[in-house]
Amino acid sequence: MNDQVFQTLKNLPNPLDQSQCVLHKYELLICGGYEQRECYSYHTLKNEYKFICEYPSDVILMGHCVVKLADNNKNSNQLSLLSFGGYKASRHTLVMKYVSVWGNISNKLDKLNNYNQWVPFTDNHNHPIIIGRESDNHCGVRAVIGGSSNHLLFITYYRAKISLFDLNTFQFIKHDKLPTDNDIWYHCFVPKLENGQGQEMMKTNKQNNQMLLFCKHTGLSIEYDEDNNTFQFYQLPVCDDIAPFYAYAYVCINDIIIFFGGNGWIGSVFSKSVHKYSIREKNGRHLKTPYPAHYLIVLQY
Structure with missing residues (x-):
């Protein structure tokens, strides 16, 4: 492996530690870090970042995990993310309906449909669900x-x-x-x-x-x-x-x-x-x- 394999890319707007990333088409979605709530989209072709949102102010990120939820519509421009984890009392469980920030979706439409923001993970009766038992350490x-x-x-x-x-x-x-x-x-x-x-x-x-x-x-x-x-x-x-x-x-x-x-x-x-x-x-x-x-x-x- 030679040095040309590694390419220097544009720095993040803010340094993040223990981040979680999900690949979505040409985007790399960077979801928070250790006690850092910012989320960004990195466009792999443009070598640029755009701000998506922040985790809610009451969420303390400490060794969290983000996964892409299954979508039967493979051609959909919408992506569902699940974020959970943390140390016992600081655990969270949130979901995001993501629509590309590189498109033409307006901020007003985003807010009306809860796009591009972390919201509580709920059951079919709209009751919040926290993944993890009281004794579990999900850090x-x-x-x-x-x-x-x-x-x-x-x-x-x-x-x-x-x-x-x-x-x-x-x-x-x-x-x-x-x-x-x-x-x-x-x-x-x-x-x-x-x-x-x-x-x-x-x-x-x-x-x-x-x-x-x-x-x-x-x-x-x-x-x-x-x-x-x-x-x-x-x-x-x-x-x-x-x-x-x-x-x-x-x-x-x-x-x-x-x-x-x-x-x-x-x-x-x-x-x-x-x-x-x-x-x-x-x-x-x-x-x-x-x-x-x-x-x-x-x-x-």
């Missing part, structure tokens, strides 16, 4: 969408727990323990994609979902049987270079997960490296050492 939580109708929210969180929330019934339907002695937070958690590409989670049959998780020396392949409501966990190898770290940025592209940086926690050691993990070959390797990085962005497709 550094990660989640993916799956299920036969893309109606299930798979949540992995501190210390080493996995829970399953049904977005149709607004209820938890499963809680389990991950087979690791690591604390699991600020980790990598991605769906195993159909045919190595696209956005649909791989299903070994109609009702089985597959996911991958990495944190420090823990690597797991996770399968969920929707018919029987059961998890199966399989150990995956983790390359020595990345095993001491967590809180890395990551992106899943087809069959490859790319890890950027990481935090070693003990002694405040931060990784400067980029690593590549092949899902098909079940191995990883060091790619590059470009810059110090920790608590970076997670990109959701």
Whole structure:
């Protein structure tokens, strides 16, 4: 990997730490950061930012997670986002109906339709829903969408727990323990994609979902049987270079997960490296050492 692989882009209007990002067509939606409520759209072709909104003033962001909710209309210009997480008393659960800020939608229309603003996540009776039990610590939580109708929210969180929330019934339907002695937070958690590409989670049959998780020396392949409501966990190898770290940025592209940086926690050691993990070959390797990085962005497709 040579230096030309890395391109310097325009700086954010305000620096953000522990941000969550979602890709939408040519936009990268950047949703808040550690105790920072600003949200921006970065246009990948124009190399420019536009302000979207702020999280409500009573929301304290601390290791939150943002996922793209399923939309049956693939051609829709509207995108639904779910934001949740935080440390116990500071947890929030909000949704946003996003319409591109690069289009011609007026601010007045945005407000009338609750577009481009975070509002409470509610059930069918308009009652606010907070995802998480009172005892759950969702600081550094990660989640993916799956299920036969893309109606299930798979949540992995501190210390080493996995829970399953049904977005149709607004209820938890499963809680389990991950087979690791690591604390699991600020980790990598991605769906195993159909045919190595696209956005649909791989299903070994109609009702089985597959996911991958990495944190420090823990690597797991996770399968969920929707018919029987059961998890199966399989150990995956983790390359020595990345095993001491967590809180890395990551992106899943087809069959490859790319890890950027990481935090070693003990002694405040931060990784400067980029690593590549092949899902098909079940191995990883060091790619590059470009810059110090920790608590970076997670990109959701």
